[in-house]
Amino acid sequence: MKTTTLARTGLMLGAALGVLVTAGAASACTTKIGAVLPTSVDWGKPIAATAQFAVDQVNEAGGVNGCQIEMVLRDTQVDPKVGVDAAKALVDLDGVRVLLGAVSSGVSMPILTSVTLPAGVMQMSCCSSSTAFTQLAAEGKTEGLWFRTFATSGVQAAMGAKVAADRGYKSVAIFYKNDDWGQDIGKLVAADLEALGIEVTGSVALNDGQPSYRAEVTEALQGQPEAIYLALYPKEGIAAVREWLSLGGTQNMIVANSLKSDEFAENVGLQFLGNTLGTDTASPRAESADAFVTRYTERFESAPTGPGLANSYDATMIALLAMQAAGEGASGAEIAAQVGRVTNPEGTPISADGAGFAAAVEVLSSGGDVFYQGATGNVQFDENGDVSAPAVIWSFTEEGITEQEYISLDEVNAFMASLK
Template identity: 45%
Template sequence: MNYKLSIVAVVGAFSALSLLPNPAAAQSSDCSYPIGAVVSLSGSMAAIGGAIANAGQLAVEHMNEAGGLLGCKAEYRLRDDQGLPNVGIDAAKSLVAVEGAEVILGAIQSGVTMPILTSVAVPENVTQISCCSSAPSFTELARKGGTDGYWFRTLPTVRPQGFVMSELAAERGYSKVAVIYVNSDYGLAMAEAFEEAHLAGGGEVKMVAYNQEQASYRAEVSQALQGEPDALFLVAFPADGATAMREWISFGGTQNILLSNALRSKEFIEAVGEKYLTNAVGIDNAQFDGPSVDAFNSSWKDRYGEAPEGPGLHTMYDAAAVALLAAQASGTYEGTAIRDTIRKITGPGGEVINPGPEGFARAIEALKQGKSITYVGATGPIEFDQFGDVSGPYLLWGIAEDGELTNIETWSVERVNALMADK
């Protein structure tokens, strides 16, 4: 028996209040399709997961305001993966087998996303789109045919981030760098990319892995401090990262700090103390400038009362939007059809569709008229390669004396590609 009736988003932490339907979005039809979310409501990603999940909620609301998904109401539902692979797998299995998911969005952590992909999405012919999992292992799996084409992600892989951060370290004169990294696909990939680039440039690297959710990281910090490094590159998630950062500071470690994208979080800054981070610089995925990005930013501020800041917001909206529009264009909730439609609604040549209810309404009307569409999203133009990957610019960010996040510099796609040539 085929139970597949819905689209599922496997993402980070979120508030249960977001499950309440939007009264203004009610459709004339009695039918509905739940849009699920397997989210880190608890665990190391909870500090950033709520906002990421809100971005998915916003896309669902916009689709409903535009007239609904295939004439039915989309409903956003939430599960907690607790940052644990087994919990994420169980949630995804339930949403596919019981709820009838044809699309899975997520998860945030690569270590949760990969087992969902291999244990649930691929075996069940369900399309999976991640907002936030950037480990290169997904590309390698796709290259070997292990995803059957059901894998997509709306942010670039983590490998270029390590090379960009090595360039930044060299610019700042950081020769000897200690790298404390979370022992996961994400952490290892970024740390190894940094090490490769920094050693090639004549620098020294001290690599120290840590396991998540420990009460203390004194041993790891003490190991990283050996040799008196010029700087620390911390590749971590907010909760564990704050613990390690406080211990680094208390042990007299340098305040020449490099930070990974997951630490672009006010919760991390508040937990550490902004006065210790004013010389820190971090990396994150950047957005293109243009009307599509402006449309998302404006919609986010109208809905949530503040500017969209932090990792994963733009990419999560786009992951949800791509899933919704591909389902609309395919005319069915069948996972393979959605897989085969995604590149058709993101490739060039169609009527340009931007984020927001007006954009989605234009997409629905254009598709009714037999026209093709090109979704240009919250992150700008989206074009998936044969492995389901995208490329994009990077943002270098810092922390002001008042604790506010600041933008330092943006690396264009062309600059990143030039850096990564032949890497």
């Protein structure tokens, strides 16, 4: 399935940021929710615009508990300190009880531990995958306030190892960003590669903002790997890959979804990315996921091809459904307690759009539960606020980012089980 470029999508979606559609019956009240998302990077703008798209649909359907929703958006710049400051402002100044975000686990974790947990605010992330959240929840330290619609790093790590095995690579060096997310996925992919009998010649951490990564690249080159695995964001990814190629490193590359970016492809050069394959979680091949693609394309005149878009939509819709179920004036904890009620497999199925939200209002008001059929399928959270997901393998082409292989949820789970 060929896709359009993220750059064009980002420009079109950027215009949608901050737009609050108030078609339909006017409301005398407004309820604020917070969003901390990286709108200063090319792939972050569409994620934020997709969250606003969900808010707009709910407002068109009459809002939450009769009030229009205002999504107050602040930029994290994919920086933990900036993200924490943004979240504090939303909680302390705007009084939000629901916070959407963040994208990077390295930003979401300090927001969770230093802002939302102390304030009793529910946090719903579209795009944080570190297994550190699972551990924290399993220890009872998230107090039921944490959810994410993106599968853990374990899925991407396993798929990265699968790509290496399918390509016949015997040795791989790993570059990972030196933050919570990078450390987590770097450790996981190393274990998965070794479980498949593939030698890990080196595992090298990259710190953000360095003027050069020559020392780190030289270290990794010493192991003479057949391929490299990259768990980096575009800024350091571009710099590291340029150094790698200039010093004669292999063009056999496997990349995490954080590099699913036109910025990365354009600054490295497509001529050097012919042997690059990426991994990402995916929406299931389900009617609800197809319906989201159709509605999204109608809204933005471009398919939802960037990372985290379907996840952002579902995170927003589920949070708003939980607010509706909790009732007007509910606390963050009371809202979080209703997530299971709006994602209940025994409940009434509802579609992921304004009509579905309106239907949910009727069911919930009569004391029933609903089962949200989302952009990422029939969303269900486990006791730690985690979800499972299928996966895709993708590549960079002249036409944009192109899907090469779809791996169903059953296939993902079976492959991950085999690694153990």
